[in-house]
Amino acid sequence: MTVLTTDVDPRGAEFGERREAMLAKLAELDAEHAKAVAGGGPKYVDRHRARGKLLARERVELLIDPDTPFLELSTLAAFGSEYPVGAGMVTGIGRISGTECLITANDPTVRGGASNPWTLKKALRCHQIALENRLPLVSLVESGGADLPSQKEIFIPGGAIFRDLTRLSAAGIPTVAVVFGNSTAGGAYVPGMSDHVVMIDERSKVFLGGPPLVKMATGEESDDESLGGARMHARVSGLADHFAADEVDAIHRARRIVARLEWRKQGPGPAAGLVEPPKYDEEELLGIVPGDLRQPFDPREVIARIVDGSEFDEVKPLYGPSLVTGWARIHGYPVGILANAQGVLFSQEAQKAAQFIQWANQRDIPLLFLHNTTGYMVGKEYEQGGIIKHGAMMINAVSNSKVPHLSLLVGASYGAGHYGMCGRAYDPRFLFAWPSAKSAVMGPQQLAGVLSIVARASAQARGQAYDEEADAGLRAMVEQQIEAESLPMFLSGRLYDDGVIDPRDTRTVLGLSLSAIHSAPVEGARGYGIFRM
Template sequence: MTSTPSRSPGAPAVPAALPTAVDPRAEAYTARREALLTKLGALADEHAKALAGGGEKYVERHRGRGKLLARERIELLLDPDTPFLELSPLAGWGSDYTVGASLVTGIGVIEGVECLITANDPTVRGGASNPWTLKKALRANEIARANRLPCVSLVESGGADLPSQKEIFIPGGALFRDLTRLSEAGIPTVAVVFGNSTAGGAYIPGMSDHTVMVKERAKVFLGGPPLVKMATGEDADDEELGGAAMHARTSGLADHFAADEYDALRRARRIVARLNWRKAHPDPPPETVREPLYDPEELLGIVPADLKEPFDPREVVARIVDGSAFDEFKPLYGASLVTGWARLHGYPVGVLANAQGVLFSEESQKATQFIQLANQRDIPLLFLHNTTGYMVGTEYEQGGIVKHGSMMINAVSNSKVPHLSVLMGASYGAGHYGMCGRAYEPRFLFAWPSAKSAVMGPQQLAGVLSLVMRESAAAKGKPFDEEADAGLRAMVEQQVESESLPMFLSGRLYDDGVIDPRDTRTVLGLCLSAIHTAPVRGARGGFGIFRM
């Protein structure tokens, strides 16, 4: 008689670990790895531009005034040896404005409390806000509100960049609206003023719950001395008009009067320490978190340089989830979409990952059911993108691809659990929507340097335009200019290719950052921890009508 292995009574079953077929010695793996390393090198160059701020001249001028740089302020604000998840570092890339949009935003831990932190970069045009600064700040407020993260603003800005005021003034009021709405929702807001906070910018300390101002540095007023002189004829200097001492002693706008920048940051930390802030869900015990069985370094060799070539997303899942353990849902049905349950840094997640790129009716129905299950169980969803969209053609249209794709998009739209999205490869067409693209309000969305996103692939889009023009010429009885068509196709392909690359999309804040694939597990872990500061509760039947 043989005995079978058993576990102790009440012990949870451990899901089987995913196998791997990745061979780091294979020629294809090496080629993929080298291609991605090249893209990571280009990404590092662009990140360096954001770190450089306004450039050496203005950095030295700022230091010469005895002031800390934006990221130095953040580092001193955070708990020692804790990470800072910087968001949208490439904002403004490809525009006429400095990469980074003169604002640093991200999530970090202050006195044990996860906070959303923003810091003006005064080396870039005095920290003035341009259109991308506004978009980046509004996105930061959105993240704070959705995840109930206390907000700390490190302020030093001359207000709006006046030449672009037409793009800032009207929508810019939402910044101040957001601050009051965060406060109304019981989410603490803290402003630390290091220098100018003038004109509309004066409302940031004015509308924050707690305000710290630095002695002889902070300048908070609606109108500076020149404007006051023009408007009223009054002569006034900066200090009596809006200095820290005046606001601490006379106007009452300053709650804390700091001796210098270091003192201001110390006081900000003490404010956060006294918030009595608690997460809605406690973090998982560290001993329950298991590292993946496979080396995350191998993520560099999984995605092909040619995104038409499929890859197995399970290889990615195996390198980011706890213990590489994955309970797959409906593995034999709708095989172009992998779905299943896992844990990531101890947090439960439901994973939807594109396998072969195209989404058929079966994949759409499978995803819809899976999303409903996650909502019943209050489990966040992780979408791993590599899709060319929903399948087209007579057979598939007659088979109901429109209504089945609509079911999936309905489920994503009305799901109430938090969503995380990572663009690994292609993310084209309505497949981008069904996999929770930016318009579907994922809590966080990141891209790998290998990703591309557009209405369709460059060759397909150029080909469609060519066919339309060819049919138009035939309908009019005119000859078709093949040479002009070839030139137009090449131009369109080049344009769509450049506009579908991750740095271009990240520059427009269509994601929250382009990340190194090897950092995916860490980034997602930080996001999941932030997400669980707020209650996590799914929809209970609250979906739109599913057209069956």
């Protein structure tokens, strides 16, 4: 393979400016992550601890193997909404007894672990990841069910939670529920539909209706323990498969359940032998992307700092140079990489991408898309040259590709270029963003300018004078709105990605993702639909 060279000067003024801008964005990101970690705040954390209970992240930490990473997902869920950042749930991928699992944990310090609309979206995304990547699902349950004031947004779509649990089981993917406290109403079906259930003496409470509801519905007097306690479910109903003395014992039993699954990956493992790290410092990733995304940067500088040995075999380097394509390995796993170089995708770039994607499918090699695109080129010359059909060719190739896709937004990701580079709507296995990323139908200035041109033409058609002052105000307002709505934290809050990550963690995040992907078979498409030539 070819070892990439670098033109990055870590001592240069331009590098320093870019690094400082990225660090400022990371500080904002850290502040929002801290809100998710804080849960319901000191009052409710202290109340939870006073009951002798572990926090959600403490439960996860005890569950996963010591000194192994936990790839947390959707940490910023609900950012920018009326609900707490994190959506009252911790989710991610961790290794349990040597087996990679998808883990979800209700945070009972946030409204008693009740599910709001973003909790639901976050849980459903986890189920999709578990099913696509063949990951056992372990649910750490402590929830009072739906957040009743927002039931109108939860009840109808919420049934998919239970549907997914049964589909995972039917697909042979194990599901484990560990009940730490209440699991009531609809929440009772989480253990009810899981393959393996652990309950804790005098802690777990699982019932469709608690004592007050039973009293109202039937007139029957009952107590929590006889109605849905762990002893009752272990001895009478049979819902509990394992009866634990306390939280630590319950977590130990969950680890033993996973160990006894004898789970085996179905995808190929990483290349044998020692994995060579990149030849360039990951710290330098902070100074590569400019603060102004209209300024180009060389994506090879990013590739050189995330792939094994900084080795990259580029394909068609002289054809469609605004898109870099080639082969590499990350933590021993082979990948095909498509990376935007100068932002705009022309016909040559689209055709080059379609061919490269077909190669990857022939070879059963996952694809990594590094986004920095303003979209497909517009204008009379390019329309006459077939940019629509060539863009459609690229989107066709992405849409019908069967190998796993990873997407990473490092810069701009605008317009149909976002689609062609495998944006969220094209179901990449994982999609992450750097704090420098932006995504929208087009850039704020362009969008505001288009609206201004349309309004000006409309006034002219009616024979009216155009209000320039109002136009300036409108453009400023639109630019501000689109800028805010294109930022990565806003998009991550709506689960359009799986997390905003520190650029220095990119290689680790991609390596963990690739390892999870290879729990399932890795097979490419063997046929495509009609390509417009």
